Amino acid sequence: QQDPTPGYDGIIVRSAVYPDGHFLGWTPGQAAPLLPRGLAWNLAPASDLVLQLHLVPSGKPESIQPSIGFYFTDDAPRERPVMMRLSNQRIDIPPGDANYIVEDTFVLPVDADVLAVQPHAHYLARTVTGVATLPDGSRRTLISIADWDLRWQHVYRYETPVPLPKGTSVTLRYRYDNSAGNPRNPAVPPVRVPWGQQSREEMGDLWLQVMPKNASERQLLDQAFRAKWMATDVVGLESLIQREPDRAALRDDIAVLYMELNRPAEAVPHFEVVLKLKPGTASAHFNYGTSLAAAGRQEDAIAQYQRALELRPDYAIAHNNLGTALLQLGRARAALESFREAARVDPLLAEAHLNVGLVSRALGDAPEAVTRFRRALALNPDWVTAIASLASLLAASSDASVREAAEAVRLAERAAELTGRRDANILDVVAVAHAAAGDFDRAVAAADEALALNPPPALVEMIRRHHELFRKRTPYVSAR
Known part of the structure; x- marks a missing residue:
C-alpha cells in the first residue's frame, strides 16, 4: 500500500505463512506436484497472496512477469500437516574454515509421519544431512546430500511416509567450507560469513512436512515446535540487529517474536525504536501500544491505539485492542463499543x-x-x-x-x-x-x-x- 509500483523490495513479512503446513516454494528444476486426495489446502477469504522472488543481477535491465497456477478441488482436506523447521542461527564461519559444523535437534512430542523434507543453505554448505534417532536407538536417514548446490534446491517427497514414534530426535547436521578450496565460495579471498538471509550470508535449515498420527495432537505438535522455532529466530534476529540497528523491519520482527514468546518487556524497546524510525505511522503506534498493553501499561497503550486510529480510522484490529485495554481497566461498556466498531469495520x-x-x-x-x-x-x-x-x-x-x-x-x-x-x-x-x-x-x-x-x-x-x-x-x- 505504501509503494505505488508493482511489488516491493525486501524479505516477506513474518506474518505470512505457508497454508495448512504445505510447501509453496519453487526453485529451478522443481516439478510442482498435485497433492494426494484429502491433502488440499484451504484458501481463506480475504487472504493476501504474496509471491516473493529471489533474483540475481544480470548487469542489465530485465523484465520479470511471474505467474502462478491454482488447482481447485471439490475434495475438502481431511488432514492437515504441520510444517516444522530445524534451524541453527548461531552461524559465524571464519575465513579458511573448511569443516564448520552446524547442528540442531528437535524431539517429537507425538507419533507422526514425515511426508516431505526440504533442506536450505547457501553457497558454503557442502554436505547436508537430516537424521531421525528413534527411542530404541535406531537411526533413519531422512535426507543426505553429499555435494550441496544452492542453485538446485528441492522439496523431497517420500513415496511412503516415514513413521516416527513419539520421543524421536530429528537432527540436522550440515558441513560448511569457507576455504579457497571450495569452488562455490563467492568470496575471493574468503571472508567471515555470519548467519543471515542474504546469499552472501549463510543459513542452515531443514524443513519437514509432518502429519501427526492422531489428528487431535496436531495442535500439541505445532505449539511445541513453534516455541523452539521462535526462540531460534530470536537468536538470528538479535545478531542481525547488531549489524543493522536502524532497520525497522528487523525490529518489528523480533518484537513480534518476543510478544509471541510472552516476553513483552523485551518487545517494548524494539517497537519504540520503530516508532522513532517511522513517526506518524499507524502500524508503528499500534504495535507499540500492543507491547505496552502486554507489559501491563494499559493507559499508555490506550494513548497509542487512539493515535493509531486518528491516523487510520478504519484500523479494525486497533479498535479491537483498544477495547481489550479498556476492559483491563474495568471499562466494560467502552470496551464493548470498541469491539463492536472493530467488527463493523472488518x-x-x-x-x-x-x-x-x-x-x-x-x-x-x-x-x-x-x-x-x-x-x-x-x-x-x-x-x-x-x-x-x-x-x-x-x-x-x-x-x-x-x-x-x-x-x-x-x-x-x-x-x-x-x-x-x-x-x-x-x-x-x-x-x-x-x-x-x-x-x-x-x-x-x-x-x-x-x-x-x-x-x-x-x-x-x-x-x-x-x-x-x-x-x-x-x-x-x-x-x-
Whole structure:
C-alpha cells in the first residue's frame, strides 16, 4: 500500500505463512506436484497472496512477469500437516574454515509421519544431512546430500511416509567450507560469513512436512515446535540487529517474536525504536501500544491505539485492542463499543466478534453473546476459545432461552478433541455440558479427568465446586 509500483523490495513479512503446513516454494528444476486426495489446502477469504522472488543481477535491465497456477478441488482436506523447521542461527564461519559444523535437534512430542523434507543453505554448505534417532536407538536417514548446490534446491517427497514414534530426535547436521578450496565460495579471498538471509550470508535449515498420527495432537505438535522455532529466530534476529540497528523491519520482527514468546518487556524497546524510525505511522503506534498493553501499561497503550486510529480510522484490529485495554481497566461498556466498531469495520475479524460475545455475556446479554460466538466460529471453525465459549454459554447460561445442552456437549467434546484432552479448562466445560444434558456420570468423569491434569489452584477450586454439584446430580448454572 505504501509503494505505488508493482511489488516491493525486501524479505516477506513474518506474518505470512505457508497454508495448512504445505510447501509453496519453487526453485529451478522443481516439478510442482498435485497433492494426494484429502491433502488440499484451504484458501481463506480475504487472504493476501504474496509471491516473493529471489533474483540475481544480470548487469542489465530485465523484465520479470511471474505467474502462478491454482488447482481447485471439490475434495475438502481431511488432514492437515504441520510444517516444522530445524534451524541453527548461531552461524559465524571464519575465513579458511573448511569443516564448520552446524547442528540442531528437535524431539517429537507425538507419533507422526514425515511426508516431505526440504533442506536450505547457501553457497558454503557442502554436505547436508537430516537424521531421525528413534527411542530404541535406531537411526533413519531422512535426507543426505553429499555435494550441496544452492542453485538446485528441492522439496523431497517420500513415496511412503516415514513413521516416527513419539520421543524421536530429528537432527540436522550440515558441513560448511569457507576455504579457497571450495569452488562455490563467492568470496575471493574468503571472508567471515555470519548467519543471515542474504546469499552472501549463510543459513542452515531443514524443513519437514509432518502429519501427526492422531489428528487431535496436531495442535500439541505445532505449539511445541513453534516455541523452539521462535526462540531460534530470536537468536538470528538479535545478531542481525547488531549489524543493522536502524532497520525497522528487523525490529518489528523480533518484537513480534518476543510478544509471541510472552516476553513483552523485551518487545517494548524494539517497537519504540520503530516508532522513532517511522513517526506518524499507524502500524508503528499500534504495535507499540500492543507491547505496552502486554507489559501491563494499559493507559499508555490506550494513548497509542487512539493515535493509531486518528491516523487510520478504519484500523479494525486497533479498535479491537483498544477495547481489550479498556476492559483491563474495568471499562466494560467502552470496551464493548470498541469491539463492536472493530467488527463493523472488518466483519471478517473473528477476534472482534468473540470479544463482543464475551463482554455481552458478562453484561447479561446472552442472546447477543450466542450470535457473536457463532459468527466467530463461522469465520474460524477450529478456534478452541470460541468453541468452548459457546459451549459453556449453551450449557450453563442463566438465560434459559439460550440453553441447548445437546449442542453444548457436541461443541465441548470437539474442543476437547482439538486440545488432545490435555486442557483442564476445556475438560471442565465438557463436564458442565454433560451435566446440563443430564449425564452426571460423564460429567463427574470429565471433572476427574480435568483434575488429574494438575491445573492451577484457582482452576482446581472451580472444578471441585462443579464436581460436587455433579455428584449431587445438579447441573451448574452461571450467574450470567
